Structure formats: C-alpha cells, structure tokens
Amino acid sequence: MGTNSWKKEWKNPSLLLAGIGISNLGDWIYLIALNLMILNMYDSAAAVAGLYLLKPAASILTSFWSGSFIDRFDKRRIMIGLDVIRAVFVAIIPFFSSLGLIYLFVFLINMASSFFHPTATTYITKLVPEERRKRFNSLHNLMSSGAFVIGPAIAGALVFVGSPGLAIFMNAISFLLSGLILSLLPGTDDDVIRGDRLSFNMIKEDWSAVIAFSRKAVYIMAVYTLFEIVMVFTAALDSTEVVFTRRVLGLSESSYGVLVSIAGVGFIAGSICVTLFVSIIPLRHLIGTGGFMTATGYLIYSLSNSFIGGSIGVFVLSFALACANTGFITFYQNNLPIEIMGRIVSTVSVFQSIFQIVLIVAIGLVVEIISVQFAVITGSFLMLTVAIVLIWLTAIPAKSKYFRDSSIVTHVH
Template sequence: MLLFGLGISTLGDFIYLVAINVLVLKLTGSAAAVAGLWIIGPVASMVTKFWSGSVIDRFNLRRIMIGTDIIRAIFVATIPFLSSIWLIYVCLFILAVSKAFFEPAAISYITSIVPEKGRKQFNSFRSMITSSAFLIGPAISGALLLITSVKISIWINALSFIISAVMIYLLPNVHADSEVREWKMSINLLKKDWSEVFRFSKEHVFIVNVYFLSQFLMVIALGMDAQEVVFTQKVLNLSETEYGLLISLTGVGAILGAATVSAAAKKLSIRALMALGYIMVSAGYLVYAFSFSFWTVAIGFMILGFFNSFSGTGFMTFYQNNVPVHMMGRISSVYGLFQSILQVIFILLIGFTGDLIPVRYSIIAASVLMTVISILLIRLILMPSKSDYFEEDMKLKNTS
C-alpha cells in the first residue's frame, strides 16, 4: 500500500513534469523563464529546510505526509487557472515548501516501517514503480497534449496527490500520538538541532562525504534537466510530441534498469549498485550532451535511465543503514539546505547562460563535470577500509 501510494503520486508528477515545462515555455518563450521554473524548488528549500527537520523529527510522520499531499493537490489544481508567470511561481513555491516536508518525512517513515534487511529490496521495488511511472506518465501526458491540453495533465497530478493521501491514511502510524514529543519552536531549539547534526557529521565524515558527492551529482543533473525542453526543442528542433516520446523512451531504459535491480537485488552489493550506477549515468549524460538527433539523445537518455535505478537504490539503502532514524528528518533537511544552495547556483549557471551562450556548451560542460565527480565518488566508495559502511546488516558505527 505504501508503494502504491508513493507510486501513484509519482505517476502524476511525471505527467505534470512534461505539462508544466511546455506551459511555461509557451507562455514566455524564454529559457530563463524555464530555468526560473526549476529554481523555485531550491529557493523554497533554502527558506524551509533549516527548520523543517526539527518539526519532522518531533511530529507524527503520517500526518505530515497526508497534510502535505492535500496541500499539493489544492495548489497544483489551481495552476491551470493562472495566466501570470509570477502567480504560477507563487504556487510552485508553496508546492516546493510542502515537498520539503513530505520527502524527509517519507524517508523517515519508510526507514521506520521497513526492516533493515529488507530495505534494499524495498528500495529496488520503489525504483521499479517510479520507473514505470516515468515510462507511463510522459506517454500519457504526450497523448493528452495531442487530444486535450496541458491543463488536463496538471489536474491529473492534483488527483494523484489525493489518492496518495488516502493510501497513506490507511497505513499504520510508526508511533502513537502519545509518543510525539512536546516541543516549541525556538531559536534555541534550532541551535540545539543543528549542533546535533554537525556533531554527527564530525563523527561520521565518510558518510557525509558520500552523501554530499552523491547529492552534488543530482544537483548537476537537475541543472541539465532544467534546460532539457529548451535543448531538445530549440537546439535539436524536436516537436512537443517528440519530446514526450523522448521522455517515454527514457522510461523504457529506467523500467528495464529497475527490473534488473529488483531481480538481482540480493546478489548486487550496495557498493556495486552505486559505483556502476553513477559512472553509467554520467556516460548517459555525455551522450545526451553531444547528441545531434532524436535517436542519439534517446540512446543517452536510455543509458542514464537504465542505470539511475542502480545508483538510486544503492544510495538510499546506504543512507538508511547509516543514519539514525530519530535524526533523519533533521539530517535530511540540514544537508538538503546546502544541496538547495548548490541547485540554485547550477540552475542559474546552466539556465541563464543559455540566453547568453549556446545551450549545448553549458550542457557539455555540466556533463563533463558530472563524470569527474562520479569518478571521485566511486574511488571513495571502493576504499577497502570503508567496507563496513556498505554491509547490509550493519549497525551504525561510532567513528568515521
């Protein structure tokens, strides 16, 4: 039921992803406006995540997830009625704030409800469901763009949040309401929580290094994804339908990769998943950056789609096995704050420079940087002295 709830919400997200990019590009015709669309989330995270973790670790996780799903449903449903790009940005800001609460709460909830020995298998199944949504969602959105409009795609996303909220409501609490700690938000509380996060970071330097390098790769990928519609339509001259088909073909690679991980989860180590995943995802982005036709960019996207499940499953299992669940909300939020700052920088670099220099040059530079970071991360992961961090039944170590 948890997988279904998360999966249906993700399906709506992928339908919405194509629609909102097309809507903003049609409304403005500007690469900078599309970049602005993608920068809203990181900005919202920057003003939210420095305190949201304190709430998540002290509040009922299921209620947070249900509440944020309902809020997102309402504001997503409002977007088609707006004709101003600035009002759309306001809605997206509120959506991003809600997401800044939902995602860390969901990670904590999953870690609490799924036994440690079953986390890699669960993560692989979730990746498979996400990949299926990645395949089906854009295909549905592409079809809707042909027969209806972007509004229908966006409203379907709103409905998916309602369904997700209902599914989560039917799940058990990970703790009773009586176990939720009494607290009051204050500067002193935030200082105490941040101090605990920094103390954990000092004691577990290796975990922090792996986390930040992994998230840095995601930041670079997000920067490139922010200009995906611009690159495909203005550089490669692909149509809206071809763009939707391109995303769907990427989904073919993603679902095949997720199925492979799900089938071989017990045989593939966390290290192998991460190392193979990161280097091949980088290779996929390199192919994409140097593409000159629909089929070459499709090959690149299918490669990165296939191996994204490897890196995603490996990293999430590593994170869940090494971070204490009672601090997961604060750690996810504090680290996420720094990640959001980097996201803003990279989206600005790639997006706004796209109005000054050819978009292709920005994408090539970002893909090369991603490859370099991947190699550094893989060297770190494969250090023999750090093998204990990748044991699937390990307990949290006290030193780095």
C-alpha cells in the same frame, strides 16, 4: 504500540508503495500540464523556465527547519496532511490568470513536496526492516520510473481530450488518493514528543546535532555529499535539454519526444534489473558504478551530434541512475541515525538546492556566452570527475562495514 513491534507485524509494502507511487505519478502529470498551461497563457519560454527555479528555492526555505519537525512528530500524519494541502493548492491553480499568483501557489506546493520527501524516506526507514530495504527501494524506484513514463502520457491524453486544467485537477485527486492510502498504514506515535514547539533555539540545536554527527561520521557524509553533487549536476544539465536537442542534435518536437521516451525506457530497464538481481548486486557497486555510469551516459550524450548518439547516452544514464538511486537510498537508510535522519536529509537539501541554483545559472550563462554543447560537455566532465572520486571512495576495502547488505546475507542463508 512501539515502533519495533509494529515494524515486525507489518509485512506487506504494497500500500506504502501505492501511496507514494500515486503521489509520484501526480507530480509528473502536474509538471507537464502546468508547463503547457503557462505556455498557452503567456507564450513565454522564460515564464516556463521560471517554474524550474521555484523548486530549489522552495527547498531552501523549507529544508532548514523541516527536519526538526519531521523527527519529532508522527510521519504518517505529516504525509497525509501534506497530500491534502497539495491537493487543495493544485486544484486552485487553474482558476488563476495572474502569473504571480500561479508562481506563489507553485512555490507553496514545492515547499510541501520538499517537506514530503524526507518525511517519506524517514517513515520508510522506520517501517521497513533493514534486510528488506534494498528490495523495497528497488520496487519504489521501479514505480517512480513507471510514473516518469506514464505520467506525461496521461497528462498528454488529458490535455488532448480536455485542457491542461483538467490534467491539473486529476493531479489534485491523485494527492487525495495518496493521502487516503497512507491513512491505512500504521502510524509512528512513538515519535511524538508532547509539548514540543518548533522554535529558533530548537532549529539551532538540531543543526548543531547534524554538524556534530557529520564530524563524527566523515566517511558516511562524504559518500552522501558526493552522490548528491552528481545528482545536482544531472538536474542542472537537464535544464539545457530542450535547447541542446534542438541546436546540437537537430531534433524536431516529435523526435525530442522519442528521446524522452528512450530515457524513460532506460530508467524502467534499470529499475527492473535492480529489482530482479537486488539480492546479488552489492550495495557499493550500485552506488559507485551506478554513479560513474550515469556521468558516462551524460558524457556520451554531450559529445553526440545525432539522434543515435543522444539516444545511447540518455539510455545509459537513465539505466545507471535507476541503479544508483536504489543503492544510495539504502546506504543512507542503513547508516544515518533514524532519530535525526529527517534533520540530516533536510540540512543537506539546503546546500544541495543552493548549489543547484548556482549551477543552473552558471550553465545558462555559458550557454549564452559560448555554446550549449560546450556547457553540457564541461558539466558532464565535472560530473564524471566527482563520480570517479565516489567510485574510489566506495571501493575502499576498510570501509566495507558501511555497505553491509542484509538482503544478500539473508539470500545466502
């Protein structure tokens, strides 16, 4: 059955949302439980911090070739296979006592995750008609925000009644359940090119195709790149979160937990807002204004010296981030050619991960040499500068065709 015919027949996004949502929930349970397991085993903050460098490092190693694979093979089968691989590797981790072995398997799991996400995005683009993508993405974002709040709570409960290892085993089960749900969805066999084998020449040609598209679609890639830079700043600044809340805001562990919960509530509130008003909020406003308000929230947070100020900042940035993510994903689904989408997303991920590592190290050095508040304020101002350029770029009237919004047109008529 061809792609277009099964796309028209497939009407219910619930299974796809459930599969990806369970996978996201498992990611959060695993992250919290793994942090606690490492801390309990080695009593080392540095050992825990090392986990956060493994993800961008794995992305660099995977992303430069994964797009070539994603664009040529059945995406549903790829996602199912990656869920099974992650389930097996996650289930093995609690049996290790060596930090090196734990790091190795976490690295491999992160490689699979960096492979999974562009595959899922490309699959969603093929499966969901353009006029329904913004609503689907808003629901997807809502599920992700729910996982952000519920995941740590489930992890905490599992650790309380058992151990971090129990929470990690539950994460492995969640990956298997996700794979089972994805197996019920339609495949994309029309993607499969018989006889194709991944090779260096193929990867080289694919990178050339991405570069050629980028030169032809300068505006699309400019919006894409600027938004991703804003997201890299958010990830880099998050690496200072615990130190900032302790040294600058003076929060206890329990108060820090409340601050994280407020961020989760902000994300859920933003996701609900977008879901309810998705048919009337223009795409360019979700991206431009959402990105600008995310940076503004970080600035409020960085200039705060109290729990109240920090709470306002994290709520604003989380609320805005939920809006911005929905707009951005819909933007690139509508504007990137589906036949090379996996390659474009993966190629950008390589540079994004390199920049993220550099930025995390740079911010860490500023924290040690000067102060954590100076580092966070400086990072927030730089993020705001990029966000201002982004909101200007998205507001150019002549570029309105790139923000076509079938959901609004459908709603009106």
